Amino acid sequence: MSIAQTVSCLDGYDPDALRVDKAREAIRSCLSPMTHSEKISVRDALGRVLAEDIVPPINVPAHDNSAMDGYAVRFSDLEKSASLKEIGTALAGKPFPGKLGAGECVRIMTGAVMPDGADTIVIQEIVKKDGDRITIPQRQKKAQNVRYAGEDLAKGQAVLRPGQLLRPAELGLIASLGIGEVKVKRKLRVAFFATGDELASIGAPLKEGEVYDSNRYTLHGMLSRLGVELIDMGVVRDAPDALEQAFRQASERADAVITTGGVSVGEADFVRQLMSRLGEVLFWKIAMRPGRPMAFGKIGDAFLFGLPGNPVAVMVTFYQFVRDALLFMSGREAAEMPLLKAAAAETLRKVPGRTEYQRGILFKEGGAWKVRTTGQQGSGVLRSMSEANCFIVLEHERGAVKSGEQVDVQLFEGLA
Ligand code: AMP
Ligand code: MG
Numbered sequence: 001m002s003i004a005q006t007v008s009c010l011d012g013y014d015p016d017a018l019r020v021d022k023a024r025e026a027i028r029s030c031l032s033p034m035t036h037s038e039k040i041s042v043r044d045a046l047g048r049v050l051a052e053d054i055v056p057p058i059n060v061p062a063h064d065n066s067a068m069d070g071y072a073v074r075f076s077d078l079e080k081s082a083s084l085k086e087i088g089t090a091l092a093g094k095p096f097p098g099k100l101g102a103g104e105c106v107r108i109m110t111g112a113v114m115p116d117g118a119d120t121i122v123i124q125e126i127v128k129k130d131g132d133r134i135t136i137p138q139r140q141k142k143a144q145n146v147r148y149a150g151e152d153l154a155k156g157q158a159v160l161r162p163g164q165l166l167r168p169a170e171l172g173l174i175a176s177l178g179i180g181e182v183k184v185k186r187k188l189r190v191a192f193f194a195t196g197d198e199l200a201s202i203g204a205p206l207k208e209g210e211v212y213d214s215n216r217y218t219l220h221g222m223l224s225r226l227g228v229e230l231i232d233m234g235v236v237r238d239a240p241d242a243l244e245q246a247f248r249q250a251s252e253r254a255d256a257v258i259t260t261g262g263v264s265v266g267e268a269d270f271v272r273q274l275m276s277r278l279g280e281v282l283f284w285k286i287a288m289r290p291g292r293p294m295a296f297g298k299i300g301d302a303f304l305f306g307l308p309g310n311p312v313a314v315m316v317t318f319y320q321f322v323r324d325a326l327l328f329m330s331g332r333e334a335a336e337m338p339l340l341k342a343a344a345a346e347t348l349r350k351v352p353g354r355t356e357y358q359r360g361i362l363f364k365e366g367g368a369w370k371v372r373t374t375g376q377q378g379s380g381v382l383r384s385m386s387e388a389n390c391f392i393v394l395e396h397e398r399g400a401v402k403s404g405e406q407v408d409v410q411l412f413e414g415l416a
Contacts (some may be wrong), residue, residue, distance in 0.1 A: 261309030
């Protein structure tokens with residue numbers, strides 16, 4: 001099915017006034033998760049997406065063992081007498097070779113295997129020692145301070161599933177099973193370029209009317225944090241031949257192509273003609289601010305995300321649409337960004353009928369979290385993104401916000 005057919009089936013799909021949630025849904029409905037995988041060492045797997053079940057071949061811990069430094073005892077002995085005979089030592093990695101008889105105990109260290117016959121650990125701090133006689137106070141509990149085999153991970157029961165992001169904890173967990181290699185999804189390949197005749201590259205002096213291209217740098221940063229493979233294709237002029245070549249090359253090399261600039265009214269017509277020759281691309285006007293115009297489509301097997309040119313709009317559309325799409329394509333299980341509530345510390349201008357992503361500063365005042373804007377909210381003011389630590393997300397229907405009202409915020413920390 002074509003992209004146009006797929007998205008036109010969605011309720012309330014209107015390309016000229018597309019709600020943010022609809023745009024996200026439309027993009028999702030066209031994508032599918034990565035199926036290619038590769039085997040790599042656990043050490044290299046940080047930030048990768050698991051492509052197999054991890055099933056423990058052993059119990060973790062492998063043996064019942066002590067959770068504390070102290071004495072391994074038979075609980076039934078403690079009911080008869082408080083005094084036990086110390087008959088040996090169990091260390092981590094050096095089990096006590098014998099068996100505990102009646103009235104006996106073994107000195108034991110954290111992690112040491114429970115000696116045969118023992119069922120309870122008494123911590124060392126509370127006992128009295130006199131030669132090999134150990135006196136134990138009353139009111140111990142049976143089985144206290146014992147860690148049981150398989151308590152952490154049980155042999156044969158899958159502990160990690162495909163789609164799981166591998167974080168430091170997962171690397172350790174996999175290593176604790178004695179597994180040295182894992183199957184992960186192939187990294188998503190993402191090509192990107194900036195378009196615009198006014199763009200100068202770093203190193204060249206600025207001519208009149210030019211601006212330095214900053215979008216490729218924010219994209220580089222945002223994409224790097226997603227753990228995808230980056231293909232930076234530089235700046236491309238607003239010329240049909242140059243654009244056509246760039247789109248062709250990008251779509252041959254990548255799973256996804258991201259461009260900035262050239263999708264706003266005026267420029268769109270010429271890009272539109274080009275696109276209809278190369279693939280299938282939809283041009284949307286999204287009911288949001290910043291970031292109204294956006295293109296989404298497919299060239300060859302690659303998905304295209306045509307973002308606006310304004311630097312803040314690039315970041316907002318990336319975080320609100322592209323991030324989710326790329327994570328989904330990478331095979332990651334759902335990873336929606338949480339929205340938190342905070343009190344607006346000032347009135348916020350907003351008109352109903354579009355979702356706004358104002359750049360905010362979340363701060364603590366008198367024990368309560370409050371949020372204010374960074375001031376100037378123009379979509380070209382990249383400084384607002386740098387000063388902000390969150391987006392203030394003002395939903396579609398909402399009008400102006402009074403000081404003290406609750407608003408949703410999306411923290412930048414964690415957006416990676
Ligand atoms: P456009 O969407 O191409 O009309 O661009 C909108 C605005 O964003 C214009 O002011 C452009 O100069 C600016 N712009 C476009 N691309 C970039 C870029 N790569 N870096 C910085 N500013 C840009
Ligand atoms: Mg442009």
